[in-house]
Amino acid sequence: MGLKVNAKLLRRILVGFVREEVTKVGVKKAILGLSGGIDSALVAFIAAEALGPDNVHACIMPYRTSNPESEAHARLAAEQIGIHHQVVEITQMVDAYFASFPDADPMRRGNKMARERMTILYDHSAALPALVLGTSNKTELLLGYGTLFGDMASALNPIGDIYKTQVWQLSEEMGVPREIIEKKPSADLWAGQTDEQELGFAYRDVDELLYHMVDLRMTRDELVASGFATSFIDTIYAKVQNSHFKRRLPVIAKVSNRTIDRDFRYSRDWGK
């Protein structure tokens, strides 16, 4: 037991997932945002294997403060697997908006950029047509380290049940370019930002804790006995709890006998 996975088996399941869940809705194509980071690169590799590179479209969507290396890495990934890719700059629209709200802090600006990118992906998804692939991993989803209705929005997410540590492992298996695997993870919302600096802990450490807490359902006492610091446990538990709203549909006030998602329940693959 542990975070190590049989990467070949995982690859087979995730490739099959994209192939089936895309084609069963009557669509052949997928679209995703390529940031230059490892998560979106891995999803692009999975999608190319599942649907064929010709059926995968990527948007590279830099803002003027984005690190130029990100765009270069996004191109590198796209070119290696031969998927369609185009650059759609978001500077103009984001700056036009914040011209009216010049006092907005970096958090607001970052969220706006993530949502701007989402609208571009969904617009392209309608034009192609293609399903939007999500690129949030399990670590980010559990910690709430993502923008609601921004990068967290998608039709299908192949990597939402694997931790960052496992993303690294699967990326090695699938041949994601080395420079993308080895660079420091960053949301690239402002210069020099890194995930681990912003979060305050290393992915390897938090993945280990989340795995024991969420997957193995260890109690707090058991986690302490396993060597996790109490402050670390409490911080992470609170992060998971406080970000739970991001993982749920909007709450609906119940008045009828059949309320969506409460007593009106169907799988999304209903009729597929």
Next chain:
Amino acid sequence: MDFTVALAQIKPKLGCLADNCALVETAMERGIDGKADLIVFPELALTGYFLKDLVPEVALRLDSPQIVRLRELSRHIAVAVGFVEASDDYRFFNSALYLEGGEIRHIHRKVYLPTYGLFDEQRYLARGERFRAFNARFGRMGMLICEDMWHLSAPYILAMDGATTLVCLSSSPGRGITEDESLGSTAAWQKLTSTTAMFLNCRVLYCNRVGYEDGVNFWGGSEVIAPSGSLAARATLFDEDLLLARIDEGALRRERIFSPMMRDENLFVTMNEMRRIEQERNC
């Protein structure tokens, strides 16, 4: 008697009765072409698995045209198939039907409806209340539906009722990835089918589905286990397949001579102890 079984490892469409009936018919035709005497389908083959509120919409009465059609086809090949059964009093069961020679020989209603983890069957389905062996052309059989097999008493009762062939219809979601070669769910099932066959000196015909529903994969790997517990044949993992396997009556006879555990099984002791436990629990 010796016979050929086909395990139809299909990929049902969720809530699409007509499509799935067509899938089943096609597989039956292929089974007939392959000279199979019996074809086994997965749990809920006619409907798909994560039905939720669709249950009443896809439920079939035993006199429905779809079941009548399957009965007709069973004149050419015996069939075990999973579906949602609607009773006259509007209860809905996760059921397995055994059809042979144009007749319904047996119907098993799933007793153990998993309602934990990713499962939610008891919310939508009514619980069956019996395990009964029945006589088929190929000897005495018992049917189990997926979770039923995880309760030791279920295959035990069927074997004590004389079944020498245990047919298990399954929709097992793949989960539990580790460094190991197989998923946790695959490894657990493979142990279970083999151990059940070995304990009860019965052959096991296990049919699991494939495909994805809302991101959940079904891992396939349908198999025929000999009464010794050894693997006789296994279908591919994750992909659709039609596994044909010859069942050797001699292997059953020999195993029952080598390891006569079922002959020696003491129903009297079991019943006494069960009654005692029941009484003590009632105190």
